[in-house]
Amino acid sequence: MDPMDAIKATYFQECDELLGDLEQGLLALELGTGDSETVNAVFRAVHSVKGGAGAFGFEELVTFAHVFETALDDLRSGRRAAEPALIKTMLRAADVLADFVVAARNGTSPDEARGRSVAQELAMAEEPAAPIVERRTDEFGFAPVVVEFDLPALESTPSPWQVRLQPLSAMYAKGHDAILFLRELGRLGEAHTTLIDDELPPFDQLDPDKSYLRWEIELPADVDRVRIEEIFDFVGDDCLVSITQGAVEPATSTPAAIVEAVIVEAPSAPQQVPLVSVPLEQKADVAAAAAASPTIRVDLDRVDRMIDLVGELVINQAMIAQRVTESGIARSSAVAIGLEELEHLTREIQDSVMAIRAQPVRSVFQRMPRLVREISAATGKLVRLVTDGEATEVDKTVIERLSDPITHMLRNAIDHGLEGPDQRLQAGKPAEGVVRLAACHRSGRIVIEVSDDGKGIDRPRVRDIAIAKGLIAPEAQLTDEEADNLIFLPGFSTAAAVSNISGRGVGMDVVKRSIQALGGRIAISSKPGQGSTFTMSLPLTLAVLDGMVVSVAGQTYVAPLTAVLESLQPKPADIRRIGPQQAVLSIRGAHVPLIDVAVALGLRDHPIDPATGIVLLVESEIGGRAAMVVEAIHGQRQVVIKSLEANYRHVNGIAAATILGDGRVALILDVDTIIEHQAGKAEPMRFARAS
Template sequence: SRSTRIVAPAAANETAAEGQAAGGPRKTEAGATIRVDLDRVDRLIDLVGELVINQAVLAQRVMEAGLARASAVAMGLDELEQLTREIQDSVMAIRAQPVKSVFQRMPRLVREVAAMTGKPVRLVTEGEGTEVDKTVIERLADPLTHMIRNAIDHGLENPEKRAAAGKPAEGVVKLSAAHRSGRIVIEVSDDGGGINRERVKGIAIEKGLISAEATLSDEEIDNLIFMPGFSTAAEVSDISGRGVGMDVVRRSIQALGGRITISSKPGKGSTFTMSLPLTLAVLDGMVVSVQNQTLVAPITAIVETLQPKAEDVHSLGGHARVISIRGGFVPLIDVGMALGYRNEPLPATQGVALLIEGEGGARAALLCDAIQGQRQVVIKSLEANYRQVPGVAAATILGDGRVALILDIDTIVTVSRGDMRKAG
C-alpha cells in the first residue's frame, strides 16, 4: 500500500530539550517521522479543497448581504481566509518531496542506453532538492525516461563525429530542476548536433504529417517531433524507431497541466524544457468575465493589468490586433473569440487587458470584459470529469456554486500567434 513519511521536527526539538535538561550531552537528532497511508493524506487535501470552496461561499454570502468590510462578521471572515491559506500551505508541504527520488533513477538508464548505442555519456544533474507535489513526481519518471533516451540516441553524435566537430568524445546530458514563477521547470539538455530540421521536415512530409508545400518556422519544425508516429530512427531498435516517444511525453506533461518546449541550435545541442505546476490541488487566480462567462487566469502568468487606449491598438487585418506597451508591441488576444464565446471581437477600449508572460518568455495581452477580483481556487480536472478542451487547463467551483473554467494561457497564446502569422 502507498504510504509517506511525515517529519515532525517539533518532537525532535522536545527530545533534545529534555536531554539538555537532564544534563546529558547535547546531540543533534534527526527529526522524528511517522508513516501515513497516502490515501489519508489525499483525503486531507480533498477536505482542505472543500474548506477553500466553503470559505469562498461564505465570502460571497457576506458580500450579498451587504455587510460592511469593517463589520465583525467580515473581519472574522478575513481571519478565516488567512487561516485557510495557512492550513492549505501546511497540507501541501506534507506532500511536497524533492525530485531527487526521480533523478536518482536516471544514471543507471544513462549507462544502459550509452552501452546500447556505444556512445560515452556523462549525466549532470542540478536542483535535486527542488520540491514538488508527490503526485507530480510519481508521473515524471516516464516522460524523463523517454527524453533522456531520446537525447542520447538522437541528440548525441558518435564519438567520431564529435571529434570531427572539435568536441570531446564524451557527450553530456544535463538534467536540472528549479522553481520559477510558481512552477517547477525541468530541463533535459544535450551538447549534441541539435535537431536536423531539413531531415525532420522531410520525414514529416514522407509520413503525410504535413504537406510538401507547407512553410514552417524553425519552432514549428522542431515541434513536428511531438506528432504521433513520428520517428527519425532509420531502423527499429530496442531504443527507438517504434513511433512511440515524444508524443507520449507531451501528452503526459499536458495531463499534469504542464507544457514542454524545445530550443535547438545546429551543432550545439538541444534543450527540452518542461514547466509543471507545483501542486495539482489549488492555485491563485484572477477571476475575469468574458461574454457573461466567468473564467480564471493563473496569477503566476500575469505581469500587470491595463485599460487599453484606442491609439495604442493597431489592426493587422482580419481580427488580428496588437497593442503598444512601453514602446513595444504584443499581440492583443480576445479571450471570447479564442474560446468561441463570440464571433466578433470586443472593442479594445471596452475591455480590460491582462499582460501575461508565457513559459518561453513570450508576452501577450488577453482582452477580457471585466475583472472580478483575485482569489484562491481549487483545481478540478476537466479531462477526468468531461474531456480535454483546447485553451482550458481545468475547472473550479466558485463561491456561488457555479463552475468556472481555468484558462490554459500558453495554448491560447500559441494558437493566436499562429492565426496572427496567417493574417500577416
C-alpha cells in the first residue's frame, strides 16, 4: 500500500471513532448530562476531523467542519447556550459531517446542498450580539477559513496572512528543517519573510543543539488558510506556528461566522509576548489519550489469521488426542497427562485470542441514534432512544452482523410499534415514545433487546393478514405468543403491507433467517397498549462452538450444545404413535414430537426405531421442544466453525461445518431449521412401529 493511502486509511478509522465521540457528546448535551468537558470533547472531535481533512485536501469536508467547529467554539466559550434547538441542529450537522467523511473516503462528492443548508443553520442560529473583539481569545490560535455561503455581500478587506514560525530544537532533532517550510510557504504566493534573530546569543554562548531563530512570513490574503496549515501538519508539537490574518478593522459589517480573525498582539515586543499559538494538535488530546488505558492498533487481518491458526491448533490437538487414545496408551500415562495439560492450554490460548477480537457493541449502538432521528423525521413520530449495555463485548464477527437486524428491529419498533404524538396523548402516554435498545450477556450468549412503549402488536389484524395470505387456517386457535410470532412467517410482510421505512423489501422472516444463520434466535413478546419487545440472542462468537458429536446415518454430525437440553435413551414404552404416521416421546408427562434427523436431512427414507437410537431433547425458538433421534453420541467437544458458504453455499438443515480429530469434515446441525422443516413438511414423517 502506498504510505499515503495507509495514513489516509488510519485517518478514516480515526474519523469513525471521532464521529462516534461527537455524536455521544452531543447526545449527552441533549439529555443535559454533558458538562464543559463534554463540549470540549465534541469540539476536539470536529477539530481533529478538520485537521486531518486539511492534510489530505478534502476541501468540502474542511469547509463544513470549519463552520461546525466555529459554532461549537461559541458553545464552548459560552457565547451560545446549549439550547435544545441548537443541539438538534448540531446533531444534524454531525450526520452531515459523517456523510462528508464517507464522501471523502469514497472519493465521491458530498451532498453540498444539504451541507450548505445545515451550515447556514449553524451560522444563523448564532447570536448576533456577539462582538467580534471577544472572539480574539481563541486559545487554539485557530483562525478559520473563509467559508463561502450563499449569503449576499461578503465584504471584507482581506489582509495578508501573518505566519509566525518558531521551530523548537526537537524539530531539528527529528530531521525537519525550517528552510523546507519557508520554501513551501514561498510556493503559495509571494512571501515576505523576516528573520527574527533577537534570541541568538553571542557566538561563544551558542549551543549548537538549540533553536534560536524565528521567522515571520507575510503571505497574500488570497492564499487558502488550509494550504498554509497543511505545510505544518507533520511537525506536530515541535514547532510553534501561528497563522493569523493581519489587523482587521472591527468595524467591518461582515457576519461573524463568515470571516473572523484571531488578532495577535502586535509584534512590538516579541521577546516578552509569548506566541499565542498552540502546536497544531492540542495538548488536551494528548492528555486524554494518556489517561485511557494503553492500547495498540492492530490490523484486523493479523488477528483473524491468529484466530484461524489457533483454530487449527485446536483441531490438531484433538487429532493427537484421538491418535493417542487409539494407540491404547493408558489414561494415566505421562503422555496422556501432558496431553490433557496441552488441551487446557490450547483452550486458554483460544479464549485469550478470542478476547482480542471481542469488541463492545457500542460501535453498532452508536450508529442507531442517527437512524432513529431519520425515521422519526420521516414518520413525524417523536422518539427517544435509550440505550443500555453498550459495553457488552462480543466477537467482531458477530458485531458486523448485528447492525442489520438491529436496524430493522428499530425501524419496525418506530414505524409499527409507536403511535403518533396525538394518538399517544389520547392513550394517556407522553407524546414522545421511548425505544429501548439494550444488550447483555446471558448464559454464554449475547442478548439484544429492542423494546418500545407503543401500542403493541395488533393481534386481530396480524391474524387477519395471516389468514388472508393463507399462512394459517381461518379457524386456527392461536395463543397470544403464537399470534405475535406470525410476523416472522415467510410471506407475512410484503411490499404492500409494510411502509417504505420498515420495508426496504425485507420482511421479518428474512431478519429471522439471517439471525438463525448466525446460530441466533429471535422472539417477540407484546402487550396490547403497552408496547412490544424483540429479543434476539446470538452466540458470542462465530469462530468456535461447543457441540455434541453424534452419528446420523453412518455420518458424523455435531449438534450445538446450546440447543440440546438433555440426551436420553428412550424406552419403547415412552414412544407413542400419534395419528397414522407420527410419533411422540413421552417425557416426564409431556409429549414432544420425535424427529429422525437422518430422514429430516433426506439421508434415508424411513426412520429408525427411536428405541434403538439416542434422543436429543432440543429446544427451538418457534417449534418448541422436539426429540431428535440419532444413532449414537460420541461425546462433547469444542469445534472450530468452518463456513460451508466460503466454497459452496448454504445447505438446508446445516448451520456450518467443522473439522474433527480424524481430519474429516463434520457438519454442524441447524437444529431450528430441522425442527421447523419437519413441522412444516407436507408429508409427515413415518415412524417404524416399535418392535
